[in-house]
Amino acid sequence: xxxxxRVQYYTIENKSFNRMKGIINIxxxxxxxxxxxxxxxxxxxxxxxxxxxxxYELGKVSSGVAAxxxxxxxxxxxxxxxxxxxxxxxxxxADDLNEDIANA
Numbered sequence: 001x002x003x004x005x006r007v008q009y010y011t012i013e014n015k016s017f018n019r020m021k022g023i024i025n026i027x028x029x030x031x032x033x034x035x036x037x038x039x040x041x042x043x044x045x046x047x048x049x050x051x052x053x054x055x056y057e058l059g060k061v062s063s064g065v066a067a068x069x070x071x072x073x074x075x076x077x078x079x080x081x082x083x084x085x086x087x088x089x090x091x092x093x094a095d096d097l098n099e100d101i102a103n104a
Contacts, residue, residue, distance in 0.1 A: 052066040053066070053086055056081070056086065059096060062100045063077050
């Protein structure tokens with residue numbers, strides 16, 4: 001059976017959060033959550049966390065932005081990276097690190 005998951009995210013403007021929420025719908029086989037041994041809510045959280053970790057790894061978002069979207073402190077997000085075997089420094093250059101410091 002195919003299930004539909006709704007992931008809420010916040011739009012970002014001028015590096016501050018807008019009150020508007022966006023919703024992403026993802027269809028997935030029910031067996032996927034079962035394979036991971038996760039409930040619906042836990043699977044939704046896992047998808048949200050893994051997506052933001054990957055965006056951070058690719059240099060698309062800063063750690064500060066990812067942390068805010070997840071409702072975590074920046075330090076907690078940096079700790080979360082270890083769970084996914086992602087380097088805190090990744091492929092960041094000096095400009096990216098300065099942006100992270102500004103978003104902290």
